Each structure stands twice: as C-alpha cells, then as structure tokens.
Amino acid sequence: MDKMDKFLRVHNGERVNRSAIPHLSFHEFRNELLAFTVAGGQVVQFFAYRDNKDSSSLKLLAVLRNDKLYVTGCDAPDSFASLTAVTEKFHLFEREIGEQYGLKAEGHPWWKMVRYHRNCTGKADVFGNDYSEDIPGKYPYFEVEGEGVHEVAVGPVHAGIIEPGHFRFQCFGERVFHLEIQLGYQQRGVEYLLQTVPLKRLPIIGETVAGDTSIGHGLCMAQGIEALAGLEVDQGAKVVRTLALELERIANHIGDLGALSLDVAFSPPAAYFGRIRGDYLNLSQILGGNRFGRGLVRPGGVTQSMGEEQRQLIQEKITELTPEVEHVNDLIFSTPSVRTRFDHTGKVSQQDAERIGMVGYAGRACGLPYDARVAFPTECYADLPANSNGKIDGDVASRADVRREEVMHSTGLINTLLARSEEARTYTPQDIRLAPDSFVVTVNEAWRGEASHCILTDEQGNILRYKIKDPSFHNWTGLALALREQGISDFPLCNKSFNLSYCGFDL
Amino acid sequence: MLTILKVIKNRFEQGHRTSKYPEENINLYKRFRGLPIVNTNCDPAVVQQCAAACPQEAIDTDSCQIDLGKCVFCGLCESLSKGKYVRFSQNFEMGTAARNDLLFAVSLPNLANHSKKHFKKLFGRSLQLRQISAGGCNACEADTNVLNTPFFDLSRFGIQFVASPRHADGIHVTGPISKNMQQALLTTWEAVPDPKVVIASGACAISGGPFYGSEDIVGDLNSLIPVDLYIPGCPPHPLTTLHALLQFFK
Incomplete structure (x- = not known):
C-alpha cells in the first residue's frame, strides 16, 4: 500500500481501516480532487456518509482512478464551492450528495434533483422540491425559445416493454438542440435498504440493482463482503464467476445489436x-439455474460448481452459436442501408467523453480505452487477454462495432475458461461478520462498463454506508450529448446504441 | 456478396425456430428452479433453519408453506435442507388467479379453471396488453419482451404488447411500484378502456420482491388496483408467463 500524503492508494476489493484514509480539510480535499481530475484522473465514487449511525456529522469520501485507485476524505460542510464548476467529472456526484444528504454545492452550473426523494438528514431540501407532489413535480427543464422552436416530451411510460424515464427534447423542426433526461421513476431506496436490512438479504438485493447486470453488481457486492469478512474464493469459483460475467456481456451485446438493426x-x-440472445441466457441457466445468473454468485464463492456435464453443454452450444453470430453480424455490418444510418450518427467527441467520464463500451467507442478488467482485474481477468477496439469515432457505428468485437473477444475468453480444469468446491452458506471500522471499494467491468460498490462499516462491524455506482451514472450524460444536432428520429437508434440502465441509475 | 444473398443465406442457416409449445412440452435444464416440491413432513427444525435463513422471509414454519409471491427462487432452502424440505422442480407452470393460492405447499389450483369466464370470452381470441415497468429491474421486462422473439412468437396466439393504453385490454405490471411511478402507473391504468385485466408479474409486483420493507415502494400492486392474474418468479421464466397467459385467457 503506497501512502501519498493526501490520498491512500487502495487495491480493488482490498479492505482497509477507515482510520488509514487521509482526513483532509475541505479546502485541501477540494484542491486535491480538482488537481487529480484536471490531470486526467476520473471519479469512481464520490459520496457523503454519516460518521456513525447516531451522529449528525457528515463526511465526504472520494475514490479516484488513474491507472491506480485512490481514496481520500474530509468533513462535509453544509455548503461548499462546487467542484463541477471547475470540471464536469463531479456533475452528477455533487447533485446526488445534495439530494441524499442535503449538502449544497454552491455555484454548481446544473443544480437539479437526481432521483426525486427527501434527503436522509432532515435538512431543508436543497432543490426546493415539495415531495408531497408526485414526480415530475416542480422541475425546471431547460428551455429553448424562439420562432420555430418546439419541445417534445416523452415518458415516463414509453412505447415498449422498457423501464420508465422522462425525456425533453428542444427541437427546431426535426433537429434536436438539446435533450434533457430526467430519471428517478425507478428509485427503490436500494442503498438505504442495504444499510438497514439483515446481511442475508444483501445478495438478493445486489442481484436486482439492475437485472441485466445481475452478475456485474452481484460480483461487486460479493467481493466487497468477502474483503470485509475475510472470505477466500477458490479458483474454480472464480472461473465460474468470470464465465458468468462474460455470458452476461455477450447476451446483452447480441440483444442490442439485433435491436439496433431493427431501429x-x-x-x-x-x-x-x-x-x-435467449440461447446465451439459457447458458447462464445451465450454469446456475437462472437466465440472468441469479442465485449463483454469493460471498465466498458460487452456489453451483461447473461439472463436466455443464462444461460440455456450454462448449457445444458456444461452438454451434459462434459461426451464426459471425454471419448475422456480417449481415448487419455489410448492409449499406445499415451503415448509412450508423455512421456519423450520435457522435460524442473523445474530449467530451473524457470530460464527463464516460466508461465501458460507450467510452471505448470514443477512444477512452479504460476497461476495468484490464486496469483493476478481479476473478480470473489477470490471466486473460484484453480486447482493444479499432473504431473510435464516438458514433453509433463505433458503439456497435465495439460490441461486435467484444462478443467475439468474450467468446474467446469463455473458450479459455472452459478449458480450465479447476472445479469450484461445494458452497456452504456461512454466518459472516464484517470487520469493524473498515472500508472497501470494488470495481468490475460489467457489460455496460465500470460498476462499483463501496462499503463502510462502523465500530461494531455493521454497514454504515453502502454506495453503488452503475456505469449508467456516467453515461446518461453521454446520450444527452450524442443527441445534439441530430434528427429527433434518430433518438431510438442513439438510445439503443448506449442502452443505459434506468434502475441501475435510480437505485 | 449482395445483401439479399446474405439475407437468404442467413435465413437458411437460421431455419424455423418457433417452439411447438403448448402442443409439445418443453423440458428445462435440471438446474432451473421452478415450482418447488415441498416436504410437509419435514423435521420442523430443518424448516425453521430454512425459514430463518430465507432472505425473502417466504417460509411459514407452521404450515411448511412457501409464499411463491415473495420467493425469488434463489435455491438457498434446497441447499440448506439438502433437499429434505424443498426441492425445486423444472415445472415452470406457476401462474395463479388469487394471491392466496401462491401460499404453496402441495399443488397449485388449475389456472384455466379459475380464470374469469368473461375474460376468456372477451380476450380469448385477441389480447392486447400495455406493459408498465414500475421500479422493475429490467429482468422481468426483458424476459417478457423475449416472448416476441421467434422461439416463443407470442403473436401466434393473438396476444400482443401495444404502445398505447387506449389500444389495450389490460396492463401487465412489473417492479415493486416505486412511489415515483405510482401516479404514472395509475394514470396508464385509468387510460385503458373497461373491461380490463390487471396482471402482476414477478415477485416485486406481487410483494415488493427483494425490496420489501423499503419506504420508497408500494410493494403490492393489489393494494392499489385489483389484480386478476399473478405470475411469480424473479424474474418469471418466459414460459411461466406464456403458460399463465394461455391458461388464463385461452
């Protein structure tokens, strides 16, 4: 563990004592965070928490990354000079802190609610909302005025089998000047639940943070609990977990490539x-009994090992499906009417992507190579080869292309994992106790990108703060930027090319 | 190669994939956790151990019943009791017309006999549903949407998911009804012309699912509007949904 002056370097999924985390003055904290992020670093987590369960004193904590992970903290002032005013990387994090804990980021250029709920401190609402009114309540949407300018409002209930969210387009004819995305309809109070319910409920809630990312979030949670409870995971279980995460990635990418073609x-x-896509979901069912991989990953290992029978069934199906996938992809990507719609549509520049901290395939499509499997490998990833994508134009075509590549790359990873011989030992549920006064951050490359969980415990080893960040938290802003100067009819296409999570964002 | 030739080549490779269900049954892989088989003569100490460990508090120790409206089919009770109290079968047929029928120990009532006759008359040949996700994690939504893919091909039964509630005969609700979606859900329901059907799909819409106890959810669709059909699961397998729709309306 390197200890710089103002930051503590941490490893992914490593327990550290809370007392080892630097405690700066807010002034120092702000300056250090700004210096780090202006120099190209990114924010993994930035949140407020109570010092202990009964205390009214609040603290801030930030986890940052360059090629390493760092953590630092300070006392939280009731109001403070916004960091977003200097760099956009803190934009939603500061709004979330305001909403959850009633702390005001003064001078924030886009000071609006995130999910529409009361803060947990009893402080006055920092957005001036009246929560006895249903969402959208009083929400100041950005408006463009002028002759020929009109507004299109969509949602929360959309025309399809899809989660709710509200979209406001400011248009001139067909041309979109600006898109504002207001979420929060899915808010279920996940973080608060995780801080208050018995430990036995945690894995179930973790798997349902975002259903299409059951393994991604399930792994973040399991690794966090394992670090705090001192549980060891055997190699065979790691193989199963890695395999499950890659199956999840392939199923989602393939479904979306088909949907992009339909759009x-x-x-x-x-x-x-x-x-x-359904065939890949069925492989997850062969592995763990559920199409979304639920019930498989648990703190300490996996509930089902992969025997010779499952190995063979999965291998046979992968061998059968791989050429079909290649052929259908070839059909999509070589069809001129598809190419003309994908190319140059919904472009996000590399510079903008960096400024808002885009992650995952959407970030990689803009030329930001960050992949948590490579930067902060968990499970079996340290032994596995990385993918580096060729097309980085930041448009729908690039986002589709990255995913086509990643499907083949993940197929390669699965073949490698299936050839490994370790078998997971039988899982036995055990009573666990979390280490007191501890901190852990876990990061995994879920199919959409960097998912991260932070857990802080109090002096009794109870969970003091459970913080979740879905990759969508970064990337929704990317979708809004992608729509600028686009035809409004290209919204479904742009939206599907990101395919972000509503409930993962809303929590 | 010309696009049209590639289309034809892929078409041949893909072949005809639509399942013969319900004429022919589908056997799911043995690890799939469907309708549980409960041993009501199990040692009470084992049942108590399972009930205490159950993350969903779905097990009643006196009656040995499992509440399928709360159960997320995680399989913990099966592994804890080593199959002595519960084994999960591969039977995916789990829909019920009444909430109490989900309190399960021996068998579920035949759904077809418990559906409302006028629903079969009205909607048996053509059923249009408006799907509403109200706090759903996207797993229920995804495994409902999958019914439109060629394997299940829902529209061959005259059942369709439509965009406008005005065109719908009922609503299909997923998610624990987040408070922030409550009003939108009710408005959509009101926009569906009478007579209309209400379907609660997944543990969340039935009981709050994994989020039970949260102050930010309603947790039970039936407490807001009367539910006609319950489809348990987390998420329900697509075949569970398909079976329930066919039994209830056909």
Missing part, C-alpha cells in the same frame, strides 16, 4: 439475434 428497419438480424 434502422432491417428486421432479419433482429429476429435472429433476438433468438440467439
């Missing part, structure tokens, strides 16, 4: 990939 009115690949 440009080329329907055969949508039908094929719709069915093939």
Whole structure:
C-alpha cells in the first residue's frame, strides 16, 4: 500500500481501516480532487456518509482512478464551492450528495434533483422540491425559445416493454438542440435498504440493482463482503464467476445489436439475434439455474460448481452459436442501408467523453480505452487477454462495432475458461461478520462498463454506508450529448446504441 | 456478396425456430428452479433453519408453506435442507388467479379453471396488453419482451404488447411500484378502456420482491388496483408467463 500524503492508494476489493484514509480539510480535499481530475484522473465514487449511525456529522469520501485507485476524505460542510464548476467529472456526484444528504454545492452550473426523494438528514431540501407532489413535480427543464422552436416530451411510460424515464427534447423542426433526461421513476431506496436490512438479504438485493447486470453488481457486492469478512474464493469459483460475467456481456451485446438493426428497419438480424440472445441466457441457466445468473454468485464463492456435464453443454452450444453470430453480424455490418444510418450518427467527441467520464463500451467507442478488467482485474481477468477496439469515432457505428468485437473477444475468453480444469468446491452458506471500522471499494467491468460498490462499516462491524455506482451514472450524460444536432428520429437508434440502465441509475 | 444473398443465406442457416409449445412440452435444464416440491413432513427444525435463513422471509414454519409471491427462487432452502424440505422442480407452470393460492405447499389450483369466464370470452381470441415497468429491474421486462422473439412468437396466439393504453385490454405490471411511478402507473391504468385485466408479474409486483420493507415502494400492486392474474418468479421464466397467459385467457 503506497501512502501519498493526501490520498491512500487502495487495491480493488482490498479492505482497509477507515482510520488509514487521509482526513483532509475541505479546502485541501477540494484542491486535491480538482488537481487529480484536471490531470486526467476520473471519479469512481464520490459520496457523503454519516460518521456513525447516531451522529449528525457528515463526511465526504472520494475514490479516484488513474491507472491506480485512490481514496481520500474530509468533513462535509453544509455548503461548499462546487467542484463541477471547475470540471464536469463531479456533475452528477455533487447533485446526488445534495439530494441524499442535503449538502449544497454552491455555484454548481446544473443544480437539479437526481432521483426525486427527501434527503436522509432532515435538512431543508436543497432543490426546493415539495415531495408531497408526485414526480415530475416542480422541475425546471431547460428551455429553448424562439420562432420555430418546439419541445417534445416523452415518458415516463414509453412505447415498449422498457423501464420508465422522462425525456425533453428542444427541437427546431426535426433537429434536436438539446435533450434533457430526467430519471428517478425507478428509485427503490436500494442503498438505504442495504444499510438497514439483515446481511442475508444483501445478495438478493445486489442481484436486482439492475437485472441485466445481475452478475456485474452481484460480483461487486460479493467481493466487497468477502474483503470485509475475510472470505477466500477458490479458483474454480472464480472461473465460474468470470464465465458468468462474460455470458452476461455477450447476451446483452447480441440483444442490442439485433435491436439496433431493427431501429434502422432491417428486421432479419433482429429476429435472429433476438433468438440467439435467449440461447446465451439459457447458458447462464445451465450454469446456475437462472437466465440472468441469479442465485449463483454469493460471498465466498458460487452456489453451483461447473461439472463436466455443464462444461460440455456450454462448449457445444458456444461452438454451434459462434459461426451464426459471425454471419448475422456480417449481415448487419455489410448492409449499406445499415451503415448509412450508423455512421456519423450520435457522435460524442473523445474530449467530451473524457470530460464527463464516460466508461465501458460507450467510452471505448470514443477512444477512452479504460476497461476495468484490464486496469483493476478481479476473478480470473489477470490471466486473460484484453480486447482493444479499432473504431473510435464516438458514433453509433463505433458503439456497435465495439460490441461486435467484444462478443467475439468474450467468446474467446469463455473458450479459455472452459478449458480450465479447476472445479469450484461445494458452497456452504456461512454466518459472516464484517470487520469493524473498515472500508472497501470494488470495481468490475460489467457489460455496460465500470460498476462499483463501496462499503463502510462502523465500530461494531455493521454497514454504515453502502454506495453503488452503475456505469449508467456516467453515461446518461453521454446520450444527452450524442443527441445534439441530430434528427429527433434518430433518438431510438442513439438510445439503443448506449442502452443505459434506468434502475441501475435510480437505485 | 449482395445483401439479399446474405439475407437468404442467413435465413437458411437460421431455419424455423418457433417452439411447438403448448402442443409439445418443453423440458428445462435440471438446474432451473421452478415450482418447488415441498416436504410437509419435514423435521420442523430443518424448516425453521430454512425459514430463518430465507432472505425473502417466504417460509411459514407452521404450515411448511412457501409464499411463491415473495420467493425469488434463489435455491438457498434446497441447499440448506439438502433437499429434505424443498426441492425445486423444472415445472415452470406457476401462474395463479388469487394471491392466496401462491401460499404453496402441495399443488397449485388449475389456472384455466379459475380464470374469469368473461375474460376468456372477451380476450380469448385477441389480447392486447400495455406493459408498465414500475421500479422493475429490467429482468422481468426483458424476459417478457423475449416472448416476441421467434422461439416463443407470442403473436401466434393473438396476444400482443401495444404502445398505447387506449389500444389495450389490460396492463401487465412489473417492479415493486416505486412511489415515483405510482401516479404514472395509475394514470396508464385509468387510460385503458373497461373491461380490463390487471396482471402482476414477478415477485416485486406481487410483494415488493427483494425490496420489501423499503419506504420508497408500494410493494403490492393489489393494494392499489385489483389484480386478476399473478405470475411469480424473479424474474418469471418466459414460459411461466406464456403458460399463465394461455391458461388464463385461452
């Protein structure tokens, strides 16, 4: 563990004593965070918490990354000079701190609610909301005025089987000047639940933070609990977990590639990939008994080992599906009417992507190579090869292309993992106790990008603060930027090319 | 190669994939956790151990019943009791017309016999549903959407998910009804013309699911509007949904 003056370097999934985390003055804290992020570092987590369960004194904590992970903290002032006013990387984090704990970031350029709920401290609401009114309540949408300018409002209930959210387009004819995305409809109080319910409920809630990321968030939680409870995971279980995460990635990428094809009115690949996605979900069911991988990952290992039978069934199906996937992808990507719609649509520049901290395939499509599997490997990833994507134009075509590549890359990883011989030992549920006064941060490359959980415990080893960040927390802003100067009819295409999580964001 | 030739080549490779269900049954892999088989003569100490460990508090120690409206089918009770109290079968047929029927020990009532006759008459040949996600984690939504893919091909039964509640015969609700979605849910329901059907899909819409106890959710769709059909699971397997729709309306 390197200890710089103002930061503590931490490893992914490593327990550290809370007392080892530097405690700066707010002034120093702000300056250090700004210097770090202006120099190219990114924010992994930035949140407020109570010093102990009964205390009214609040603290701030930040986890930052460059090629390493760092943590630092300070006392939280009731109001403070906004960091977002200097760099956009803190934009939603500061709004979230305001909403959750009633702390005001003065001079924040876009000071609005995030999810629409009361703060937990009883302080006056920093947005002036009246929560007896239902959402959207009083919300000051950005408005453009002028001759020929009009507004299009969509949602929360959308035309399809999809989660709710509200979109406001400021348009001139078909052209979108600005899109504002207001979420919060899915807010279930996940973090508060995790801080208050018995430990036995945690894995179930962790797997349902975002259903399509059951393994991604399930792993973040399991690794966090393992670090705090001192549980060892055997190699065989790590193979199963890595395999499950890659199956999740392939299923989602394939479903979305089919849906992208449908959004440009080329329907055969949508039908094929719709069915093939289901075949990959069924492989998760062979592995763990559930199409989304639920019930498989638990603190300490996996509930089901991968025997010769499962290994063979998965291998046979992967061998059968891989050429089909290649052929359908070839059909999509070589069709001129698809290319003309994908190319140059919904572009986010590399500079903007860096400024808002985009992650995952959407970030990689803009030329930000960050992949948590490479930077902060967990499970088996340190032994596995990385993918480096070729097309980095930041448009729909690039986001589709990265995912086409990642499907093949993940297929390669699965073949490698299936050839490994370790078998997970039988899982036995055990009573666990979390280490007191501890901190852990876990980071995994879920299919959308960097998912991260932070857990802080109090002096009795109870969970004092459970903080979750879904990759969508960074990337929704990217979708809003992608729509600027686009035809409004390209919204479904742009939206699907990101396919962000509503409930992962809303928690 | 010309696009049209590639389309034809892929079409041949893909073949015809639509399942013959319900004429032919589908056997799911043995690890799939469907309808539990409960041993009501189990040692009470084992049942108590399972009940205490159950993250969903779905087990009643006196009756040995499992509340399938709360259960997320995680399999913990099966592994804890080593199959002595519960074993999960591969039977995916779990829909019920009444909430109490989900309190399960021996068998579920035949759904087809408990559906409302006028629903079968009205909607048996054509059923249009408006799906509403109200705090759903996207797993229920995804495994409902998958019914539109070629394998299940829901529209061959005359059942469709439609965009406008005005075109719908009922609503299909997923999620624990987040407070922030309560009003939008009710408004959508009101916009559906009478007579209309209400379907609660997944542990969340039935009981709050994994989020029970949260102050930010309603947790039970039936407490807001009367539910006609319950489809348990976390999420329900697509075949569980398909079976329930066919039994209830056909």
